[in-house]
Amino acid sequence: MPNGNHAEGPLTPGLVFDMLQAHQRTAALKAAIVRDLFRALAEGRGAVASFPPPCSASERGIRILCDFLVINGVLLKEDSRYRHTPTSAAFLDPRSPSSLASLAQFPGNPAMQEPYNHLAEIIRTGRTNMEGDGTVEPENPVWVQFAETMAPMMAPMAGPLGAIVLEGHNGPMHVLDIAAGHGLFGIEVARQNPQARVTGLDWAPVLRVALDNARKAGVHDRYNMLPGSAFEVDFGGPYDAVLLTNFLHHFDKPTNVGLLKKVRASLRPGGRAATLEFVPNEDRVSPPMPAAFSMNMLTSTPAGDAYTLSELTAMYTDAGFGNISGHPIPMSPHTIVMGHA
């Protein structure tokens, strides 16, 4: 995050210039991923003349791009040679198991960025300018892309979520994973508890991605698919637990209360619902990442938001849940909110 203002320091317009040009950073990171720069650097080709495959990039372009990435803290430069920082090696080298390079295709994709060209108008209307209901339009194909590319960002959250949902419970159980997407959360529950059966709910083309991941994890024989809309399909049940990950932020409060009532009705008495959300503090401006997530919801949905813990607790309560608790996941911008039927 950029520096704030320090009352003691002299006033300069640096922060204003910086914001005005911030779009360059997104473009530079995406271009570096497309040009496979982070792989070239990992292979030790750190001198400008050596590392772009000669036909695929110009000396001027690569040099200016690499310098720009150094200025922005994602590369190091020594004696005209570039190399990875620990952060870029971990999260941008495509050979790294924690690589996030695929993210350039979801939050970084043109359809998700286009609304920012019309943000003043979106501020006026208070809702996405995308067709229909934006990303929450039925069968929106962005969710296949989300399922295919966001797994690396969500994978670190799966372990903590599974542990909190199971709480040592290792007997037979049935779990519903609403808006399963890549499926990682339900799959993790199935991995942690070999007697758990998981039903993934999402649009049919998205569930194919989830099933593929279940197969890779060796849990597909305990993975069922329930294709359709969370608002329309019959959940079945009763379930011991329902996962509702990265979902409530797309909708307004009454819609969420309605959905949570439907979730509660599908749970056995004492069963639990677990949401994974970006949960800002009550001031709505900290911590930076969950707080700023509301901007994504403004631009891509009619009425979604990054809800505070008190707002989420109120929705759970209105839907009849009790014993509601928030569990921030360490080192991540996510919080798990649990409620009991």
Added chain:
Amino acid sequence: MPNGNHAEGPLTPGLVFDMLQAHQRTAALKAAIVRDLFRALAEGRGAVASFPPPCSASERGIRILCDFLVINGVLLKEDSRYRHTPTSAAFLDPRSPSSLASLAQFPGNPAMQEPYNHLAEIIRTGRTNMEGDGTVEPENPVWVQFAETMAPMMAPMAGPLGAIVLEGHNGPMHVLDIAAGHGLFGIEVARQNPQARVTGLDWAPVLRVALDNARKAGVHDRYNMLPGSAFEVDFGGPYDAVLLTNFLHHFDKPTNVGLLKKVRASLRPGGRAATLEFVPNEDRVSPPMPAAFSMNMLTSTPAGDAYTLSELTAMYTDAGFGNISGHPIPMSPHTIVMGHA
């Protein structure tokens, strides 16, 4: 500028997410300017419900936008009320004499931002994807917009530039201002020395903006216009000084040497040429703002760059200048480079 990585700290992907979403900052600042948010706040309308004129913005849009600006350090929030930071009051309130809100129309305009949608391709080719030669295409209308909107950013540089060029010289003199734009630099020389005559050179529609500013400054009776291309028009002369501000960065070195030779030929012996430039350190990655400026030149020109002092000195030397010196302007990203004929 975003934080770099601290070897001691745990690795998190925060910096990568931050860059991937940085384009939101540019969009948010522009939207706030379009919605006249910074004026509303200056007028004390700091509660969300109170400050948007009711028909021109939604509560959801304004709230999420204001929170986003707080997160990014350009507003303050207390008890659900928003107010200016010292920086936003000085540089974003349209009533402030140092307001930079008009900048949203130049570096922030769609034509200047469009190349960033194709940055990977620009890296490959090594030159702008704009039509023809981009911003250096003859008669490109962006320069009228530049002249009309960039004056607030350049105004603080005019005083120091005038002082360095004049060095106390207050007798009759004739100054050529190449690529005059808004005209502020030549006008400032005319203000500091009442016996100086200034000739502004630029495209004819741009010079109308400069003449208008000369009139406002009361120096238009000593302001002449020389419309055309700096590469084609006869400079006349001899001049005591030639200003060459924000110009060399658009071109490659041989082109600049050729132009500097033409400048030198138009100077009386001992006359001086003064360029104003973004001059990064020799490492090309510091200070952040002048170093990052090369990205603007990559995306908008065929061969421009942010040149280091040693590169600029070499161009001056190759053009026959002597006694060359660099003068960084305090509290700004700009450096004046002086050479003597």
